[in-house]
Structure formats: C-alpha cells, structure tokens
Amino acid sequence: MEALVELRGLAKHYGDGATRVDALRGLDLDIHAGRVVGLLGPSGSGKSTLLNLIGAIVEPSAGWMRLDGEVVYDGGWRRTDLRRLRLEKIGFIFQFHNLIPFLSVSENIEVVLDLAGRGRADARARARELLDYLEVGEHAGRRPSQLSGGQAQRVAIARALANRPRIILADEPTAALDSQRAGIVMDLLRKVAAEQRAAVIVVTHDEKIFDRFDEMHVLRDGSLDGGAAGEAMP
C-alpha cells in the first residue's frame, strides 16, 4: 500500500534559547491512502503543529517529509510553490468551519475551484454536486451565517474536498457538533477516504468518534506514544 504521508525525524521548535519550545521531537510516521487516522494527545502536545507541518503551512525545523510521492521538505522546502501544493493536494477542515462570510455557501466552494483554474460553469456544477453529496444542497444560496453549526461544518468539508485532494487534514472537526452529527461527519470522511483513496488525518479529543478511525496515534510532549493506541483498529 502506498504511503501518502511519510515523515522521518520531523521536528519543529518555536523560538530559541531560553524561549525555545520543542513542539515536535523527531517524528516518524507513515499514513496510507484510504486510511482515516486519529491524532490524540493532551493540550500542547503538538497535534496542531503536526497538522500544520503536513499541510505545508508551517516550515519544519528538521527532518524529511514526503507527500503523495513528492519530497517536499528535507531540511528546507524542496518546492517553492507551497500554495499550489495546498490547493491541489491538501484539503483542510477546521474546528470552526472558517467559511468566508461574504461568499454564499456555493461560492465558498467555487472559490477554491476557481483558484485551481476550473471554469465558472464547471465550478458551479462541482459545488452543486458536493453540496448535494453532503446533503446541504438546498442551502447553496445562503450565507454561512445562516447555517447551523453542523451544516456549516459539512459545507467546510465540501470545500476541503472540492479539488479532490489526496490528503485531508481536520483539526477537531466535530468539537462543535452533537454525537449524531459528529458520527455523520466521520462517516463522510470515511467514505471520501475509501472512494478517493485519500489519507484523512483527524485531530480530536472526542471519544464519541474513536471507533471511526482505522488507526490512532497519541502525541505526548512532541513525541509519538508508540505503545498505547498506536496500532490499527478494526
């Protein structure tokens, strides 16, 4: 099975000298296509930092990282166009949905397709398709502020999926949802992972959804906790 995310000795520290914080200390991790992976750990253990490194938002301090077969970091960025990498390969889902308030629900999705160079009609059709798939199609013309938390989260997922990314990163996507909605969102991510052969990485504290992960990793003080929940789940 191909590994979509490969991390070797990946480390990140913020600041220097007395103020130095080692957020991640030399991490090795492989995440394969089609898998839904849970990332757990106490507050401040480095979960968000890890997500930001994989998402090419924050530059690692050391180590090596390969995304979808392409080495993107080996002591320095190997690729100058990180923006395109994010646009084409990575989908982000945030804890607070982060929809753009001045765009309609449909436009929130069209905008990423537009940025990727898709035509207008094409973008609209794809947005429609995604919204229907996520069962929020009837709200396409509304503003994000007119949606419930669960609806907004599903629109955000639709946006993350728009360019069919191979890697989907979600930081506490269910924190604002009740357990039923949380289950629906997780099932959806599982479906996408299976259908698009994508790797889905979910940071969560939410025990309600633990049973939806193919594997779970626990971060503690910047290192992976090898033993406990590290291995594959049913």
Next chain:
Amino acid sequence: MNLALRDIRHRLGRFVLTCVGLALLLGVVLSMIGIYRGLVDDALLLVRAPAADLWVVEAGTLGPFAESSRIPKDARETVARLEGVAEAGVLTFQTAEADHDGRKARLYVVGYEPGRLGGPAAVAEGRPIARAHYEIVVDRRAGIPLGARLRLGSETFTVVGRTAGQVDSGGNPLAYLTLKDAQELQFELDGAAARNQALRGDAGSVNQVNAVVARLAPGASPDRLAEGIRRWKHLGALTQDGQEALLLTSVVQKARRQIGLFTATLLAVSAVVIALIVYTMTMDKMREIATLKLIGAPDRAIVGLIVQQALALGGIGFTLGAALIALAADHFPRRVIILPADTLALGAVVAVVCVAASLMGVRYALRVDPAQALGG
C-alpha cells in the same frame, strides 16, 4: 470570482456610508481648488475688462490695483498720439457703498468715458450708459434690478443695464459710471482734506483719473511703448501681461498660499482617512485572508481584494464628491470654478493615494500566517 465585489456587497451599508464620508471630504478639497480658481478669475476679470494692451499710471507706482495711482486726465491725449497706439481711454476705480431702497450694497465703481476704451465689455440686460450723468450699469450680483434707482454719495443713479459675473478680486460687484460722475463721487468720498486742497486752487486734482488704458495697433510692441512712456518721468506704464502678473502676485498670492496650504492639508487628511479605512477593512478580514491563503489563494488574489476595494472606495467617493460640487458650485457666495483638468488631477491623486494606502493593508495581509485560520 471577484472577492472584492462580493465583500463590498456583503457589507454594503458600511461601504456606502464610508464612500459618502469620503465624498464629502474630497468635495471640500475640490471646492477649495475651485474657490482658488474663482478668485484668480475674478481678479483677472477686472484687469481684462477694458481689453487693453497697455496701462499708463502714476510714475513710480504699480497702479491702479496694487497701488493707488493718480494722473491728469489729459495724459490720455498724450498717450493716444503715440505711434502704435490705436485707441486710448481713461478709467477711475473705487469702492463705494450704494444705497438701494435702504439696502446697502458694496460696489466696485469703474468710471469711463462712453465711446472710449474701458466700458463694460458686454451688457447682459438693458443698455450701456448713453447719457452724460446719473446712469449706472451694475452687475447682477449686486441684486439691484434694471430701472432701479440707487444712491451713491449724494447723487441718485438709474440702473440702465446689468452685466453678468463681473466682480473685483474681493467679490464686490462691478458698477460703471460716466467718468464725470465717477470723478465727482471720488472727490466726494476722498473727504475734507482733498476738497480743501482743491479749493486752494489745485484745480488739477479734480480732473484726475487712476489710469489711462490703451489698445495698440497690430504689430506694435507693448513692452517698447511702456519703456518709452516710463522715460517721461511723470508717468509709469505696465503692459497688460505685467498688470495681470502683478495682480496675481500682489492680490492673489496670499490667498493662493492659504488655499494651497489648506488644500494640501485636506489632501493629507484624506490620505490618512483612506489609509485608515483600507487598513481597518483589511484587519476586519484577517481571518478570511488567512483562510484564503490556507486553501491556496495566491498573493495576487489577496492583493487584488484589498487594492480593488481601496480603488472602489476612492473611485466612488471621488465621483460622488465631484458630482456634489458640480451641483453645488453655483450656490457658493463666491465664484467656484471647477476645471476638468483640476478634477482629473484630483482623481489621479486620489487613485495614487488609494493604491499607496492599500499597500499598508497589503503588507500586513501578506504577512498573515495561514495557520491563523486554523485556531485551536
């Protein structure tokens, strides 16, 4: 997808209000420039009215506007006989208070000899002065109707004609009298000292004028003639160009500096206001900008969002402001002249200011870390 437009639509009320505020500010800037243009135009109007090429005045003075000048009336004959002079006339100038039905009106009185150079260029209503005494032509700005009778000094005059838009550099409406009437008025208003001097036998002082104006024959050089007249010692001379330049420096200079300073200050204020508005608009969108960056929007899209909004703000504010002043210009107490060139120049300045102002927001926006969008 145009993000700038969509964001504006989302907060339309706020945007419109901001535009209106900016429009008022830019309208004030434009009217300052218009007031200055009006001032210059009014000032030149008086010198240009006789359509002369040469002004002959008292020796050693820069009369009759910048300094007082008195010369004997018969200087006109001397000047008229000069080679190259086609036509000459005499003029008196003074400010006087007219009384019309108990209402006071301050007039700038020009005395001239009907039939000679120096009368009103065009009478908009009624007719020019035809009789030797007690007829007056006043500008419409005085608000005195045709046929009205008004008192100037101890005499009563009948308004036989009205001119349009003729004022002095102080904004006072012009009035035309025959030279004789004007001289008497001047003599009367000069007060006791001058009268006593005249009674002591200095009869010449009665028959004095403030300037002789001359129109030259084609091909004659005003500079050469002025040079020649100055050599006579008892008279001075200024060319029309010299007179206009003098008026602009002596009469308009201070106003120009004052208005210039004021305009510059207002422009600076506008620039600061635009910069602050654009900066605030950008700050309000920090999270959206971080999100856009995170999902892969290029810097170009973010810069576009900010600069387009700044330009839209400036463009709409400027257009509204210019339209407002164009409509209001005629209702100002003094003349406001809005030249297309001035409007265009201000538009260009506003565009530059908007782009410059948005750079501050752009700089900030480009430094925003896409990770800020993540939260948690």
